[in-house]
Amino acid sequence: xxxTLLLLFCGLGLPDSLPASADxxxxxxxxxxxxxxxxxxxxxxxxxxxFRMRALMGSTATEAEADDVPPAPWPVLRSPSIxxxxxxxxxxxxxxxxxxxxxxxxxxxxxxxPVSMNEGSLWAGxxxxxxxxxxxxxxxxxxxxxxxxxTLILAPEFTWTQNRAFQTISFPEIDRIRQRHPLASxxxxxxxxxxLPQRLGLSSRQEWTPxxxxxxxxxxxxxxxxxxxxxxxxxxxRNALLMSSNAPGVPxxxxxxxxxxxxxxxxxxxxxxxxxGVLGRLHRSDYFFGPGxxxxxxxxxxxxxxxxxxxxxxFDEHLTLGIARAVYAPTDDAVPIRAGVNALRSxxxxxxxxxxxxxxxxxxxxxxxxxxxxxxxVGFEAYGxxxxxxxxxxxxDLFELPHHSQGYTVGSQWTRSAAxxxxxxxxxxQGEITDLEPSISYRVRESGEWYAGRRVPxxxxxxxxxxxxxxxPSGSSQWLGLDWFDEGWWVGTFVGRIRWQNEAQQSFLPEExxxxxxxxxxxRGAVDVGPVRLDADFTSTARLNYLFQTFFVSPEQExxxxxxNHTLSLTLSVPGRRP
Numbered sequence: 346x347x348x349t350l351l352l353l354f355c356g357l358g359l360p361d362s363l364p365a366s367a368d369x370x371x372x373x374x375x376x377x378x379x380x381x382x383x384x385x386x387x388x389x390x391x392x393x394x395x396f397r398m399r400a401l402m403g404s405t406a407t408e409a410e411a412d413d414v415p416p417a418p419w420p421v422l423r424s425p426s427i428x429x430x431x432x433x434x435x436x437x438x439x440x441x442x443x444x445x446x447x448x449x450x451x452x453x454x455x456x457x458x459p460v461s462m463n464e465g466s467l468w469a470g471x472x473x474x475x476x477x478x479x480x481x482x483x484x485x486x487x488x489x490x491x492x493x494x495x496t497l498i499l500a501p502e503f504t505w506t507q508n509r510a511f512q513t514i515s516f517p518e519i520d521r522i523r524q525r526h527p528l529a530s531x532x533x534x535x536x537x538x539x540x541l542p543q544r545l546g547l548s549s550r551q552e553w554t555p556x557x558x559x560x561x562x563x564x565x566x567x568x569x570x571x572x573x574x575x576x577x578x579x580x581x582x583r584n585a586l587l588m589s590s591n592a593p594g595v596p597x598x599x600x601x602x603x604x605x606x607x608x609x610x611x612x613x614x615x616x617x618x619x620x621x622g623v624l625g626r627l628h629r630s631d632y633f634f635g636p637g638x639x640x641x642x643x644x645x646x647x648x649x650x651x652x653x654x655x656x657x658x659x660f661d662e663h664l665t666l667g668i669a670r671a672v673y674a675p676t677d678d679a680v681p682i683r684a685g686v687n688a689l690r691s692x693x694x695x696x697x698x699x700x701x702x703x704x705x706x707x708x709x710x711x712x713x714x715x716x717x718x719x720x721x722x723v724g725f726e727a728y729g730x731x732x733x734x735x736x737x738x739x740x741x742d743l744f745e746l747p748h749h750s751q752g753y754t755v756g757s758q759w760t761r762s763a764a765x766x767x768x769x770x771x772x773x774x775q776g777e778i779t780d781l782e783p784s785i786s787y788r789v790r791e792s793g794e795w796y797a798g799r800r801v802p803x804x805x806x807x808x809x810x811x812x813x814x815x816x817x818p819s820g821s822s823q824w825l826g827l828d829w830f831d832e833g834w835w836v837g838t839f840v841g842r843i844r845w846q847n848e849a850q851q852s853f854l855p856e857e858x859x860x861x862x863x864x865x866x867x868x869r870g871a872v873d874v875g876p877v878r879l880d881a882d883f884t885s886t887a888r889l890n891y892l893f894q895t896f897f898v899s900p901e902q903e904x905x906x907x908x909x910n911h912t913l914s915l916t917l918s919v920p921g922r923r924p
C-alpha cells in the first residue's frame with residue numbers, strides 16, 4: 346500500500362472510486378446488477394450537471410438507479426469517484442469484480458485564441474486539441490464481514506494540442522538575464538506572482554497523465570486513499586473558488602466521509618455532516634523560470650493541505666452550509682507528510698504587496714464559506730460562495746475590513762417539467778455571477794491578487810493552471826443558460842461575459858488601457874445514439890482589448906485590439922448503463 350502511494354506521488358497516478366453500498370439505495374434485484382461499463386462522470390461536465398438537475402427535480406432512489414442518476418441530496422464535495430459511487434450499486438455478495446471504465450474522447454477547436462476552462466488535463470490552445478480516456482475499475486470487499494471495501498480506478502488520459510501561434514507579451518525583463526520564461530504571464534509581477542503561462546510551448550504537445558485515477562479503502566462511513574482525479578468543492582456550476590476541474594488533477598492523499606454522518610447532542614439531532622481532507626503535491630509548469638534563473642535554488646514542489654466540511658442542519662435537510670480552506674507552501678518532499686495539518690495552521694501576517702517587494706518564503710492560503718439551498722418540490726436551488734485569499738491580521742482587522750481580498754460566486758438554477766403543457770421533457774434555466782476583482786479596501790490597504798502568491802512564487806496553480814475559478818486571477822464573470830431536455834437528447838443556449846485579470850489593468854500597465862473583456866454566446870446539447878453519447882458545444886466570442894491593448898489615435902478616438910474567436914467542442918462517450 347505504501348509503495349503504491351509513493352508511486353502515485355512520483356507521477357504514476359492511481360484512480361479512486363468506491364462501490365456504492367446497497368443499504369444507501371433501495372432498489373430492485375435487477376437494478377442492483379452491475380453495469381456492463383462502469384460510469385465515471387467527471388466533475389463540472391454536462392453529465393455532472395444533468396445528475397444535479399435530476400436530483401433537484403426530486404427523483405426517487407429507484408428512479409435514479411434506473412437512469413444511473415444519484416439520488417438527492419446532491420454532493421457539494423465531489424469527485425469522479427464519488428459521482429460514480431452514487432450513480433450505481435454493485436451486485437451484493439460479490440468478492441471481486443473488474444470492469445471497463447467508460448471510454449471518452451473529447452475534441453476542442455479554437456479559431457484565433459486559446460480558450461480552456463474546466464478542461465482538466467487538456468489545455469485547449471489555438472487550433473485542435475484532443476483528450477482520450479479509458480481504463481478499468483476493480484472492486485473488492487468482504488462478502489459477509491462488514492463494510493470494508495477497496496476500489497481501484499485506473500483512468501489515464503492522453504492529451505494532444507496543436508498549439509498554433511497567437512500573440513503573447515513577454516515578461517518585462519532583459520533577455521540575457523531573464524528570470525522568467527518568455528511565455529510566463531507578463532502581469533503577475535512579484536509579489537503578485539503566479540505560474541500562469543500564456544502558452545504551453547511553441548509547438549504541438551502531447552502528454553500522458555494518470556487522469557481520473559484513484560485508490561480508495563472504505564471502512565464504515567469513512568474512506569481514505571490516494572488519487573489524481575479532479576475535485577470540485579462548493580456549489581458553483583461554472584466557477585469554484587478553491588477546487589475545480591480547471592487544472593489537471595493534483596496527486597494527493599485523502600480522507601473523507603462516504604455518506605452524511607449524523608451529529609447530535611444527547612437526544613437532539615443537529616444535522617448531517619460530510620468532510621474531505623487532502624494532502625497533495627503541486628508541480629510548476631515548464632514555462633515559469635527563464636534561462637537566467639536557477640530553478641534548483643528554490644524548492645521543486647509545493648505542498649497542498651486542504652479541508653472542507655459541510656453540514657445539512659436538522660431544521661432543513663435541503664440546506665447545505667460549508668467551509669473550506671487550502672494552504673500551500675514550498676517543499677522539496679516528494680510526499681509532503683509534514684504539511685498534512687497546514688490547513689489548520691495560521692499563515693501569519695501577509696507579506697508586502699507593493700510592486701518589486703518580495704516576502705520571505707512561507708505559506709499562503711485561501712478560505713471560503715458556501716451554501717446551497719435546494720427546493721426539490723419546485724425544482725429550484727440558490728447557492729453562493731464567499732472567500733478571502735488574505736488571512737485577517739486580527740479579529741479587529743476582520744471586523745474593520747471583512748471585504749478585503751474577498752471574492753464570491755452566487756447563482757441559481759430552476760427546472761420545470763413540461764407535462765402541464767401537454768409535452769414531454771423539461772426546461773432548465775441557470776445563472777451565475779463570479780467576482781474576484783480587487784475589493785474597494787485597496788484604497789486603504791494594498792492587497793495581492795486571487796491565486797497569486799506572496800510567499801509562494803508559483804501561486805495557487807498546478808502545472809501552469811489555476812486550481813480554482815476558471816476565470817482566473819482578479820477576473821469577474823456573468824453567465825446565463827437556457828436548456829430543453831427530452832428523452833435521449835437535450836439542447837440549449839447561453840450568453841456570458843468575462844473580464845480578465847482586472848488587477849493587472851489597475852496596478853502594472855504603464856499607461857491607461859481599457860479592460861480586457863470577452864463577450865460570448867453559443868449553443869450546446871447532447872444526443873444518445875445507441876450506446877454512444879455525443880455532447881457538443883459551439884461558442885462565438887468577441888475578445889475586446891485583448892491583453893489590455895488599446896491605442897489612442899487622437900484625444901477623441903481610441904482603437905482596441907479586438908479578436909473574434911470561435912470554439913467548437915465535441916465529446917464522445919459510452920456511459921455506464923445497466924444491461
